[in-house]
Amino acid sequence: MMDSKKYIVAFLITAVIFGTAIFVSNILNQKKLEDVRVIENRVALDILSSETQFALLEETSCSDIGPGFLSKELGSLGEKLTYAENQTDLISADLEYLKRSYFLLEIKDYLLMKRLTEKCGIKPTFILYFYSTESSCDDCERMGYVLTAMRDKYPDLRVYSFDYNFDVGAINTLVSIYKIEPNLPAMIINSDPYYGFYSIEDLETKVPAIQRLATTRTKALKEATSTLETPTN
Amino acid sequence: MDIQDIILYVSLFISLFFEVFLLITYLEVREELVLEKRHLAKDIKQFPTVSIIVPCFNEEKTVVSTLESLLKLDYPKEKLSIIVVDDGSTDNTAEELLKFKEHSQISILSKTNGGKHTALNFALEKINTDLVGCLDADSFVNPDALKKIIPFFDDLDIKAVTPSIKVFEPKSVLQYVQKIEYSWGIFLRRMLSSLGALYITPGPFSIFRTQVFKSLGGYVHGHHTEDLEMALRLQKNRYKIVNSHGAHVYTSTPAQLQGLFKQRVRWTYGFLNNAIDYREMFFNKKYGNIGFFILPIATVSIFTVLYTVGNVVWNSLSRVFDAVIRYRTVGISWEFPSFDWYFLNTNVTAILAISAIIFTFVILYLSIKMADGKAKFSKGVFYYLVLYIFLVPLWLTKALFNTIFKRQISWR
Numbered sequence: 001m002m003d004s005k006k007y008i009v010a011f012l013i014t015a016v017i018f019g020t021a022i023f024v025s026n027i028l029n030q031k032k033l034e035d036v037r038v039i040e041n042r043v044a045l046d047i048l049s050s051e052t053q054f055a056l057l058e059e060t061s062c063s064d065i066g067p068g069f070l071s072k073e074l075g076s077l078g079e080k081l082t083y084a085e086n087q088t089d090l091i092s093a094d095l096e097y098l099k100r101s102y103f104l105l106e107i108k109d110y111l112l113m114k115r116l117t118e119k120c121g122i123k124p125t126f127i128l129y130f131y132s133t134e135s136s137c138d139d140c141e142r143m144g145y146v147l148t149a150m151r152d153k154y155p156d157l158r159v160y161s162f163d164y165n166f167d168v169g170a171i172n173t174l175v176s177i178y179k180i181e182p183n184l185p186a187m188i189i190n191s192d193p194y195y196g197f198y199s200i201e202d203l204e205t206k207v208p209a210i211q212r213l214a215t216t217r218t219k220a221l222k223e224a225t226s227t228l229e230t231p232t233n
Numbered sequence: 234m235d236i237q238d239i240i241l242y243v244s245l246f247i248s249l250f251f252e253v254f255l256l257i258t259y260l261e262v263r264e265e266l267v268l269e270k271r272h273l274a275k276d277i278k279q280f281p282t283v284s285i286i287v288p289c290f291n292e293e294k295t296v297v298s299t300l301e302s303l304l305k306l307d308y309p310k311e312k313l314s315i316i317v318v319d320d321g322s323t324d325n326t327a328e329e330l331l332k333f334k335e336h337s338q339i340s341i342l343s344k345t346n347g348g349k350h351t352a353l354n355f356a357l358e359k360i361n362t363d364l365v366g367c368l369d370a371d372s373f374v375n376p377d378a379l380k381k382i383i384p385f386f387d388d389l390d391i392k393a394v395t396p397s398i399k400v401f402e403p404k405s406v407l408q409y410v411q412k413i414e415y416s417w418g419i420f421l422r423r424m425l426s427s428l429g430a431l432y433i434t435p436g437p438f439s440i441f442r443t444q445v446f447k448s449l450g451g452y453v454h455g456h457h458t459e460d461l462e463m464a465l466r467l468q469k470n471r472y473k474i475v476n477s478h479g480a481h482v483y484t485s486t487p488a489q490l491q492g493l494f495k496q497r498v499r500w501t502y503g504f505l506n507n508a509i510d511y512r513e514m515f516f517n518k519k520y521g522n523i524g525f526f527i528l529p530i531a532t533v534s535i536f537t538v539l540y541t542v543g544n545v546v547w548n549s550l551s552r553v554f555d556a557v558i559r560y561r562t563v564g565i566s567w568e569f570p571s572f573d574w575y576f577l578n579t580n581v582t583a584i585l586a587i588s589a590i591i592f593t594f595v596i597l598y599l600s601i602k603m604a605d606g607k608a609k610f611s612k613g614v615f616y617y618l619v620l621y622i623f624l625v626p627l628w629l630t631k632a633l634f635n636t637i638f639k640r641q642i643s644w645r
Contacts, residue, residue: 002521006261010254017249021584028579035575083576141555142562149563200563 032084036098039077043105046073050112074109077102078161079148085133100168106160107170113158125154125209128188129161130180139197143185146200153200154213238582241544244537245585251530252592258424259599266423266478266603273479274380280312281363281386283379283440287317288352289370293325295485300333302373307380315339316356317370321346326370349436350452350459357451366440367460371485373401374438381480382440392472393434393441393464394480395422399604401483406616407493410624411486413601413617419478420600426476430523432504432531434464434474438482445472456510458503465511468523478603494628501535501632508532509636535629542626 081102084095113124129147131140147159162171164184174180178188187194190209203210285303289296296317303315315338319327333339344355353367364386368374374396382394397419400412425431434441439460449470455462467474487493508515508531514524515532602608634640 002518002525006254006257007526010250010257013253013257014246014250017253017588018246018585021581021588025579025581025584032575032579080575142558145559145562 032080033094033098036077036080036084039073039080040098040101040105043073043077043109044101047105047108047112074106074158074160077105082144099163099166103162103166103168103171106162107174109158110160123212124156124158125190125213126158126160128174128178129159130164130175130184130186131161132164132184134165137184140185143187143197146198146203149200150203150210154210154217157210157213240540241582242585244541245582245589247530247533247537248541248589249585249592251534252589252596254526255421255424255596256592258427259420262424262427265427269477269479273384273477274377277380277383280309281383282312282314283308283364283366283383284314284316284356284360284362284443285366285368285438286353286356286360287315287368287370288320288349288356289317289322289326289330290320290346290349290352291322291324291326292370293322293329296326296370297329297332299368299370299373300339303368304336304338305376306374306378307376310338313338313379314362316359317341318352318356319343320349320352348454350454353459354451357446360443362443364440365443365446366438367436368438368482369436369484372398372437373483375481375483378438378480378482379440382438382477385475385477386440386442388473390473391475392445393439393467393474395426395431395434395439395474395476396437396480396482397422397476397478397604398435398437399481399483400486403486403613405488406620407490408486408488409611409613410616410620411493412613413597414621415486416600416604417597419604420596422476423478423603425527426474426478428522428527429473430468430521430527431474431476432464432468432523432528433458433461434467436460437484438480456503456506457499458507461500461503462507462510465507465514468520469511469514471520490624493624494631497628498631498635501628502635504531505535505632505636535633539626539629539633542622545622546626 081095081099084098110126110128113126117124127147127150129143131137131144133140144161147161151157151159162174164171164175164180164182164186178191178193180186180188180193181195183195185195185197187198189207192207192209194207198206204214205211287296287299287303292299300315300317303313306313317330317333317339319330319341321344327343330341334341340359342356342359344352357365364383378396382396385391385394398415399419400408400415403409403412422431422433445467449466449472452459453462464474487496508528511528514520515529517524597614598608601614
C-alpha cells in the first residue's frame, strides 16, 4: 500500500532543506561581499588619509612619512576578490562593482606612490601586473602564485594586478600609456615591460629593480644575523 | 545555471529526499522494532516443516561449517530437513559432504554443473515441506534464526521472509568496510520491508512458502542474480515479502578488491538487467512503493552516485593539480594559513552536500545500532568512510558499461 502522505511530507521536508540551504548560502555570500565592501571602504579611507598627508607635505618634510603611509590591505582584498570570482553563487553584478572599485583603488594607490617617489626621492619597487581570467592565458595562474610569493618575501614590493579584459577606462588608459600588448601575462616593473612567465629566480636575476630588492634583503638578513652573533656588552 | 549545476541539484535533491523518506519510515516502525525484539521467537505454537537447500560449487572450505550451523538451529529436528546439492564441484566438496552421509536430517544430491539456479530447482522438485529456504554454502546461521523467521508466516499473505545478513569474521580492511555496508543493508532492508518494497530475497537464508515455487515456477538464471529475479517475480505477482531483522545470518565476504569488484559488478549488473526485464513495474502505482519509488530511485541512484562521486573526485583532482602547479612554481609555503571564514565554501551545493552527509551519518548510526545493538565508532566505520566512496564507482561503472554494451559477466 502506498502512503502518499509520506511522500508529500518527505518532499516538503526536502524542499525546506533546499530552501534553507539557498537562504543561508545567500546570507553568507552577501556577508562575504559586505566584507569586501568594508575592506574597500577602509582602503579608500587609507588612500584619502595618505593623500591628505601628502598634500600637507608641501608644508612639512618627507621624514614625517611613517611606514604605514600606503594602505596595507590591498593584497588581502585582491585575494578575497579572486576567491569570490571562483564562487559561482555570488551575484556577478555586485562582484563586478567590487572588482571595478578595487582596480580604481589600486590605480589611486599607485599614483600616490609615484607622487611620493618624485617628491621625496624614495625608490619603491612596484609591479603593474596584467592578467586575464580567460583560458587563453595559461601562465597567468602560475604568474599569480609567483607574485603572491614575491609580495610575501619582499614587503616593500607593491604589486598592482589588473584584469586586462575588464572594462574600466582607467585600466585601458594604463594599457595605452605603457603600450601593453595583449600578450599575457604582462608586467610593468618600474616602468619597464616584461611579457610571459617569470619565476622568482628569473625576476631576482633578470629584473634590475628586483635585483636591488634582493640585494638589500640579503644585506639586511646578514646584518641581522651578525648582530645576533656579536655580544653587545 | 548550467546543465552540470542542474544535474548536481537534482542528484542532491533525490539523495536528500530518499534519506528523509527512510528516516520518516524509521520513525514509523520504531515501536514495531522494539516489539519484534521482545516477542519474536517466543511462544511459537506450531512449527511448520522446513527444507533448507544448500547449493554448492567448490565450497570445500566452508560447506561443513555451513551444514553444522544448520544442524545447530534451534528448531524441532523432525520438522527440519537439509538438502545439499553438489553442483558438479571439481574440488573436495563431495568428500567433505560424505561426512554427513549418515545424518538423518541431511540429504546429499549431486548433478553436473549448471549454475546455482539449476541446483536449487533440482532440489525444489523433491520438496514437499510447508516452507523452503536456501543457504549459500559460504554462509552460517545463528541458532535462533529460523525461529525468528517462522512467526512471520502466521500472516497468510506473507510468502517469503528474508533475514539480516552480517559479515562473517572480518579480517581484511575490505571486509571491515563490508561489515559496515552490510549494517547499512540491514537497516535498509528492514525499512524496505515496511514499505513492501524488498527487491532481493538473498541467497543466505531467505525462506519461502513452498507453494510459491509451485505457482510461480522455480529459479531462473536472472542475469547471475537469481535471488533478485525471484524477489521481483514475487513482487510483480503481489506476493508479500518481509524482513526479520532479528534473524541473523553470517556470510563470507571477499577479502580482496578483485573478488569484491567481481561480486559487486555481478550484483549491480543483475539489478540493472532485472530492472530492465521488470520495467513495467516502474512508476506503476499498482505495485505500490516498490514500483512507484524504490525501483526507480535504486536505478537513478546508480547514475547520481556516479555523477556526484565523479564531481567530488574531479574537484579534488583539480585542487591537487593546482597545488602541484603552485608547488612547482613557488615551492612549499611554510606559513601556517590563518583561518578566515571568508574562504569557507558557502555555495548552495556545499550546504546541501553537508546536509546529505549529516543525514547519512544519522542513518549510519541507526544502522550500526540496529545491526550490533549499540553504535560505536570502530575501525570498520573509519575504513568505510574513507574508502567506500572510491570503491562504489568502480563496480557501478563496469556494471553500467556491461549493461549498455550487452557484455556478459562471469559468476566468479
